[in-house]
Amino acid sequence: EHSEHEHDLNGASEDLKYREPRYLLYDVNPGEGFNLRRDVYMRIAVLVRSLNEDGPWTLVLPPWSRLYHWRSRDVGPQERIPWSLFFDLDSLREFVPVMEFHEFLEVNKKNTIDEVYYLQHYKEGWDKWEEKMDKRPCITNPYDWNPESQHWYGWFFGYNDEVEALKMECISVMGHAGILKPFLLKNTSARSVMLDRAETVLHDRYGDAVFWQVRRSMRFSKQLRDIGDAFRAEFLDSTDAKDKTVVEKSWKNMKRKHGDALGGPYLAVHLRRADFVRVREKDVPSLKFAAKQLKDLAEKHSLNKIFVATDAPMDEYKLLKGYIGDSYEVFKFEPTKQMRKDFKDGGVAIIDQWICAHARLFVGTRESTFSFRIQDEREILGFNPDMTFNRLCHEKDKKCEQPTRWHIEY
Numbered sequence: 046e047h048s049e050h051e052h053d054l055n056g057a058s059e060d061l062k063y064r065e066p067r068y069l070l071y072d073v074n075p076g077e078g079f080n081l082r083r084d085v086y087m088r089i090a091v092l093v094r095s096l097n098e099d100g101p102w103t104l105v106l107p108p109w110s111r112l113y114h115w116r117s118r119d120v121g122p123q124e125r126i127p128w129s130l131f132f133d134l135d136s137l138r139e140f141v142p143v144m145e146f147h148e149f150l151e152v153n154k155k156n157t158i159d160e161v162y163y164l165q166h167y168k169e170g171w172d173k174w175e176e177k178m179d180k181r182p183c184i185t186n187p188y189d190w191n192p193e194s195q196h197w198y199g200w201f202f203g204y205n206d207e208v209e210a211l212k213m214e215c216i217s218v219m220g221h222a223g224i225l226k227p228f229l230l231k232n233t234s235a236r237s238v239m240l241d242r243a244e245t246v247l248h249d250r251y252g253d254a255v256f257w258q259v260r261r262s263m264r265f266s267k268q269l270r271d272i273g274d275a276f277r278a279e280f281l282d283s284t285d286a287k288d289k290t291v292v293e294k295s296w297k298n299m300k301r302k303h304g305d306a307l308g309g310p311y312l313a314v315h316l317r318r319a320d321f322v323r324v325r326e327k328d329v330p331s332l333k334f335a336a337k338q339l340k341d342l343a344e345k346h347s348l349n350k351i352f353v354a355t356d357a358p359m360d361e362y363k364l365l366k367g368y369i370g371d372s373y374e375v376f377k378f379e380p381t382k383q384m385r386k387d388f389k390d391g392g393v394a395i396i397d398q399w400i401c402a403h404a405r406l407f408v409g410t411r412e413s414t415f416s417f418r419i420q421d422e423r424e425i426l427g428f429n430p431d432m433t434f435n436r437l438c439h440e441k442d443k444k445c446e447q448p449t450r451w452h453i454e455y
């Protein structure tokens with residue numbers, strides 16, 4: 046084996062080039078929120094894992110910069126945030142090789158990305174679904190040609206004043222992420238390739254065992270989980286041993302059956318408000334009606350603590366609390382100033398999700414990806430689906446259809 050390796054090194058440079066890792070970068074439509082972005086990561090991670098069947102590829106994690114929902118102005122700039130602040134990268138790496146963007150810039154040794162492909166739909170639309178992709182003129186193009194450097198200038202996750210691309214083209218695509226694999230292997234040999242608007246491609250197989258593997262690998266960073274756990278212990282009488290939510294060291298060994306997890310003795314709600322009150326008017330109940338539904342559920346399940354995760358302003362939260370009244374203890378996670386500085390709006394939201402994931406009973410908001418990610422977390426922990434797939438309804442929605450049950454697969 047050793048001599049073979051030496052032979053390769055002395056042999057054709059093509060061979061060597063092939064064996065050095067290639068880098069896949071991606072970005073998402075700037076308007077998308079954190080939890081849809083987590084979903085796009087999963088699609089691309091499955092693609093990169095499949096590229097690794099052919100040769101070494103590393104997925105470069107897109108830094109978090111200026112997300113629309115991150116509105117706090119007193120926590121310092123919410124830009125160029127590395128994934129390690131939010132996620133456990135060792136755990137991600139048990140699914141696919143990943144590195145941070147700043148690490149990529151170091152190994153890349155230059156501030157250019159070789160090729161950027163901006164994914165778009167077909168301009169003419171479509172009448173029958175078929176998997177296809179074609180290089181096409183750009184319908185819209187957020188990149189600019191820089192005549193001085195002869196490179197392409199773009200946002201690049203907030204590194205716009207440092208990074209440029211050597212080549213930029215648009216690709217119209219209709220299909221699953223896997224459709225890009227032959228293109229990446231055969232039509233380009235660039236060392237670093239970036240797919241922008243990666244949300245354009247779909248999950249290869251939504252909800253299958255591979256989907257759940259990558260989902261299980263997406264563990265939150267230990268520091269954030271620890272803060273959530275401390276809050277559970279202090280206010281919600283909730284610890285893993287008692288609640289049967291102990292996690293295995295590696296997600297690979299974590300295989301639970303429905304009903305294995307009990308959860309802490311509290312009802313958790315994700316009450317999505319802010320922009321949802323406008324854009325999903327029909328699904329967001331009044332605070333008064335939300336309070337009524339919560340009281341009914343808490344009573345039915347004999348729970349006297351209610352944990353509220355919400356993006357509502359404080360005055361709305363106080364109103365809700367007032368409507369719930371004194372028969373229940375109502376809690377909200379209130380980060381210290383230092384925590385907010387350290388973990389920003391994104392980290393605080395994760396702590397909220399983590400606490401919701403450990404409740405005996407969870408109720409979410411319809412069509413919110415924030416609620417969906419809590420539901421999958423609970424599937425991983427092994428909750429009875431009846432205690433997970435619930436949502437609040439608008440007072441006029443008499444049918445009050447409950448969420449689709451996406452069950453975990455192994």
Ligand SMILES: C[C@@H]1O[C@H](OP(=O)(O)OP(=O)(O)OC[C@H]2O[C@@H](n3cnc4c(=O)[nH]c(N)nc43)[C@H](O)[C@@H]2O)[C@@H](O)[C@H](O)[C@@H]1O
Pocket residue numbers: 076077078079080081114115315316317320321324354355356390391393394395397412413414415416
């Ligand atoms: C209307 C649409 O809504 C979609 O949001 P949706 O799926 O709920 O969920 P997300 O895509 O995560 O966006 C909502 C963001 O608002 C904050 N947020 C929402 N709920 C909570 C909460 O309970 N606690 C805390 N701490 N923060 C919360 C948080 O920053 C979160 O990432 C967006 O992805 C789309 O871009 C679009 O704006």
